[in-house]
Amino acid sequence: MSGNPSPSPQASPDLDDTKTVIGIAFGNTTSSIAYTTPDGKAEVIANEEGDRQIPSVLSWVGSEEYHGTQAKSHLVRNAKNTVAYFRDFLGKHYSEIDPTNSHNSAHPVDVDDVPSFNLQQADNETISTVSINEITTRHLIRLKESASDFLGHKVTGAVITVPTDFSDAQKKALVTAAKAAELEVLQIIHEPVAAVLAYAARQTPEEQSIDKNILVADLGGTRCDAAVVASRGGMYTILATAHDYELGGLKLDEVLVDHFSKEFIKKHKADPRENERSLAKLKLETEGTKRTLSLGTSATISIESLADGYDFHSTVNRLRYELSAKKVFDQIVSLAENVVKKAELDLLDIGEVILSGGTSHTPKIASRIAALFPESVPVNAPATLATALNPSELSARGAAIQASLIAEFDKEDIEQSTHPAVTVAPHLSYPIGVVIGEDNSFQTILEAQTAVPARRIAQFDVKADGDVIVRICEGIREIVVEKVERQVNVIAEAAIKGAKKGGKVEVTINVGSDLGLNIAARVVGTQIGARGEVKPEARSA
Amino acid sequence: MASVKISKSLPTLPEDWNSESNFVAHAPLSPAVHRNLSPTGPHFLAHARRKRHSRTFSEDDR
Ligand SMILES: Nc1ncnc2c1ncn2[C@@H]1O[C@H](COP(=O)(O)OP(=O)(O)OP(=O)(O)O)[C@@H](O)[C@H]1O
Ligand SMILES: [Mg+2]
Numbered sequence: 270m271s272g273n274p275s276p277s278p279q280a281s282p283d284l285d286d287t288k289t290v291i292g293i294a295f296g297n298t299t300s301s302i303a304y305t306t307p308d309g310k311a312e313v314i315a316n317e318e319g320d321r322q323i324p325s326v327l328s329w330v331g332s333e334e335y336h337g338t339q340a341k342s343h344l345v346r347n348a349k350n351t352v353a354y355f356r357d358f359l360g361k362h363y364s365e366i367d368p369t370n371s372h373n374s375a376h377p378v379d380v381d382d383v384p385s386f387n388l389q390q391a392d393n394e395t396i397s398t399v400s401i402n403e404i405t406t407r408h409l410i411r412l413k414e415s416a417s418d419f420l421g422h423k424v425t426g427a428v429i430t431v432p433t434d435f436s437d438a439q440k441k442a443l444v445t446a447a448k449a450a451e452l453e454v455l456q457i458i459h460e461p462v463a464a465v466l467a468y469a470a471r472q473t474p475e476e477q478s479i480d481k482n483i484l485v486a487d488l489g490g491t492r493c494d495a496a497v498v499a500s501r502g503g504m505y506t507i508l509a510t511a512h513d514y515e516l517g518g519l520k521l522d523e524v525l526v527d528h529f530s531k532e533f534i535k536k537h538k539a540d541p542r543e544n545e546r547s548l549a550k551l552k553l554e555t556e557g558t559k560r561t562l563s564l565g566t567s568a569t570i571s572i573e574s575l576a577d578g579y580d581f582h583s584t585v586n587r588l589r590y591e592l593s594a595k596k597v598f599d600q601i602v603s604l605a606e607n608v609v610k611k612a613e614l615d616l617l618d619i620g621e622v623i624l625s626g627g628t629s630h631t632p633k634i635a636s637r638i639a640a641l642f643p644e645s646v647p648v649n650a651p652a653t654l655a656t657a658l659n660p661s662e663l664s665a666r667g668a669a670i671q672a673s674l675i676a677e678f679d680k681e682d683i684e685q686s687t688h689p690a691v692t693v694a695p696h697l698s699y700p701i702g703v704v705i706g707e708d709n710s711f712q713t714i715l716e717a718q719t720a721v722p723a724r725r726i727a728q729f730d731v732k733a734d735g736d737v738i739v740r741i742c743e744g745i746r747e748i749v750v751e752k753v754e755r756q757v758n759v760i761a762e763a764a765i766k767g768a769k770k771g772g773k774v775e776v777t778i779n780v781g782s783d784l785g786l787n788i789a790a791r792v793v794g795t796q797i798g799a800r801g802e803v804k805p806e807a808r809s810a
Numbered sequence: 811m812a813s814v815k816i817s818k819s820l821p822t823l824p825e826d827w828n829s830e831s832n833f834v835a836h837a838p839l840s841p842a843v844h845r846n847l848s849p850t851g852p853h854f855l856a857h858a859r860r861k862r863h864s865r866t867f868s869e870d871d872r
Contacts, residue, residue: 503852667850718843
């Protein structure tokens, strides 16, 4: 087997049995592998071809197996033996899959309801039927080998990211396919949470603990997904998700394919979209043109013998592209707005936006999404924030971070920690806060959707000598022009007598898993204070 | 756990505060909603550890 060869096996086997774990982002369009350096930084690994976004494509020419970028280039000449856009077929019945994106590559066939491919994988005419599970195993083997080669250790386990709508059957199929690749799946985690972890890794534990609602829009090749993640004390709860399976980078490639085809027709009276190979060539090249337009204001395209023997050379500027792509951009913006609505939140409740996935490199998409929010809300994308991480790398980085966190856990520890007995928790329906200021406004101390048990501590200034009141309330949201929260339900009151001007009152609110409250208020550095308990509502059993 | 600094001050104790005690409980919290925490990140793993060993925050701090 030559092809683009798998990295050579390690010269000497590892003597110690230390685990080597990585993070894998497994997408329909691309996959990436990442590891965590000894000082805790996640880094995405380039494969032997130098790619960090490795096309999720496998191709066979005779007995040679090609993977990644090389396999992708085979979509032009060897489409029938090239498998692409297959991730979403895994773990599904044939009747459940949407093969739209397979029309220009090996088309899935129904083998006992398992999506499979008829491929020529030998030097003779023999056709073998390869199941989606086997394709996935081959893909994971290639990713694992690239990572092992880079790290100089055999990779033993991985955390893999999947979309939030991945079913249990799909997860199970993924674990089985990985096992066949001699790769232990330590944990399967959700893509938007991986993106949040990638950003959180740059923060101190205190910064991570700041409560906020994060909108994550994952804009890929074949699909776009969005999620609202409540970050509370550094723990994450997905409040809502939304998906569009017909939206993504491929749609933007199509916009450019149409644009260039019209130009070609004008010149040569031939439509490159009508010939399979011409179309494949044009698609491959326009994707590069599209990427160039993310960085510069114009881009060129140059294809030899595109159709009817004519070469094609052209230039497109960004403005023109953005006009043609407006409809796709509109749909992406709606997806983002929809998911916030599904979470029963207002756009003003979003404290941070993370744009993930390759299509998030598109400047106009980032600026359109940023326009939905006040300027104070960071929109993490290359075009809107200089400090943004590479959106194509977030899933893999997040997976690598999680992998390093649980690397030393044994299987039982991981199973227990991910069990519903531990993960399912009561979340506050309303924020809990304290009444402050002359105008009796509501200061949130615990945000709604905080999982309990939870504890928060807040410090208030004492303005003048005298007695003050700590009035603990539940708040209800009332959005006028700006976000305001108003108290509705007074839970408890504590009197602080004899506070001194310039002092500080520290209030600790402890909410138990039964929703019982323990409240302590005291003047910092003194014995002055009050504490008490609020019993949970008696359960009518 | 670090405390959040809030620059505004607390209201003055009302004149008619006539409780013997410094603390009055008025009403329980509204019922909660059960949701799934994402089993990821260092803070969740600390939560899982507390839950599995039935430990409280303060015990965990020690
Ligand atoms: N610099 C860029 N500018 C614009 N688009 C880009 C850029 N880089 C990558 N893309 C696009 O991003 C898409 C791939 O996104 P990603 O790597 O997130 O894939 P994925 O998660 O495997 O996608 P999916 O599963 O949705 O098919 C492709 O359509 C690619 O053309
Ligand atoms: Mg993706």
